[in-house]
Amino acid sequence: MTYIIDLKTVSPSELAQFWQREVQRWREQLFWDVSDRFDTLRRVLERRGLQGVALRIGTQIEGYAYYIISGRLGVLAGLDLAPGWAGTEAAKTLLQAALHALWQHGPTRIESPFLSFDGTWLPPAFEAQGFLTYWREFLRLQIDEQLDDWLEPPKPSLPMALEPWHNAHLPEAAEIMHAAYEGEVDTEMSALYRTVGGCRLILEQILHQRNSGVPIDRASAFVRHRGEGIGFIVITEIAPQQGHLAQVAVRPAYQRQGLGHLLLKYSLSQLAALEFNTLSLLVSRCNARALRLYQVMGFQAILAFPVFAWEPDI
Numbered sequence: 275m276t277y278i279i280d281l282k283t284v285s286p287s288e289l290a291q292f293w294q295r296e297v298q299r300w301r302e303q304l305f306w307d308v309s310d311r312f313d314t315l316r317r318v319l320e321r322r323g324l325q326g327v328a329l330r331i332g333t334q335i336e337g338y339a340y341y342i343i344s345g346r347l348g349v350l351a352g353l354d355l356a357p358g359w360a361g362t363e364a365a366k367t368l369l370q371a372a373l374h375a376l377w378q379h380g381p382t383r384i385e386s387p388f389l390s391f392d393g394t395w396l397p398p399a400f401e402a403q404g405f406l407t408y409w410r411e412f413l414r415l416q417i418d419e420q421l422d423d424w425l426e427p428p429k430p431s432l433p434m435a436l437e438p439w440h441n442a443h444l445p446e447a448a449e450i451m452h453a454a455y456e457g458e459v460d461t462e463m464s465a466l467y468r469t470v471g472g473c474r475l476i477l478e479q480i481l482h483q484r485n486s487g488v489p490i491d492r493a494s495a496f497v498r499h500r501g502e503g504i505g506f507i508v509i510t511e512i513a514p515q516q517g518h519l520a521q522v523a524v525r526p527a528y529q530r531q532g533l534g535h536l537l538l539k540y541s542l543s544q545l546a547a548l549e550f551n552t553l554s555l556l557v558s559r560c561n562a563r564a565l566r567l568y569q570v571m572g573f574q575a576i577l578a579f580p581v582f583a584w585e586p587d588i
């Protein structure tokens with residue numbers, strides 16, 4: 275028999291195998307240590323604080339999904355299935371039940387940004403519920419293979435001051451980010467990109483809550499032109515010697531003058547000096563400008579995965 279049950283009735287030991295498998299996949303495929311993330315999930319589940327549903331077949335848990343409600347925004351933060359269940363009717367039932375539970379909270383918008391390794395079945399299942407699909411790419415550059423190429427710090431063409439990253443840059447960086455993303459597909463995928471406050475929250479999650487690894491101030495930078503902040507880059511460490519580009523943005527008036535390239539080269543020269551092996555990043559497939567910049571610099575595609583958004587009128 276197939277049952278959909280409340281996640282609050284599931285014990286952490288019943289999900290331990292899911293988490294071990296996820297941690298292993300992230301480590302092997304993405305060189306990213308997410309064990310902390312699942313430790314946190316275990317603690318929240320332990321105190322019955324995780325909202326979501328699980329798929330029980332017979333006596334076994336074969337999948338689960340959890341969500342977060344923030345005001346009128348619902349976020350489907352994760353959905354995982356035991357091997358062999360992806361794309362099955364039972365998997366679709368689990369997704370529908372999770373969305374149904376989310377809708378009970380009366381959200382005006384739902385986002386589903388989680389990374390999936392075998393999510394090709396997800397787009398039709400989400401679209402059947404009225405969601406739009408967006409594709410994201412995980413790219414990676416091998417630094418250690420061309421260490422010498424990256425060691426040379428770049429020379430700016432504009433008269434600009436490149437400052438090592440400091441937390442005091444955060445408010446200005448949020449303004450730059452908001453201006454840079456205006457009209458980009460990222461504002462459709464995530465409502466946070468639409469306001470300066472939302473951009474600030476994204477940066478705080480990276481810098482203070484460390485949701486994308488540990489920030490490396492030395493490899494991150496903020497750029498000024500005649501005193502005005504015009505661009506920044508934030509790099510994190512996601513596993514020993516593995517770097518991640520958590521955010522980069524350039525004010526629209528200063529784009530297409532080589533600043534994005536310069537910021538990336540600066541970070542790579544710092545990471546090379548720190549003997550890092552790789553730099554990875556996540557980018558939307560529709561973000562043609564950013565994607566081309568990364569391809570030119572030699573980043574390779576590692577994984578593509580879909581994310582979703584729903585609003586009553588989309």
Ligand SMILES: CC(C)(COP(=O)(O)OP(=O)(O)OC[C@H]1O[C@@H](n2cnc3c(N)ncnc32)[C@H](O)[C@@H]1OP(=O)(O)O)[C@@H](O)C(=O)NCCC(=O)NCCS
Pocket residue numbers: 454455458522523524525528529530531532533534535536555556557558561563564566567
């Ligand atoms: C992605 C982003 C940071 C790139 O910044 P940028 O300063 O415009 O980047 P660059 O100038 O180095 O390179 C971008 C383009 O300018 C071109 N360029 C570089 N120097 C140039 C120059 N002197 N004259 C004309 N064009 C130039 C590059 O060849 C590239 O051209 P292409 O788009 O036709 O391939 C910027 O577009 C941005 O802030 N976007 C919004 C935020 C975002 O998407 N961040 C990335 C998320 S993963």
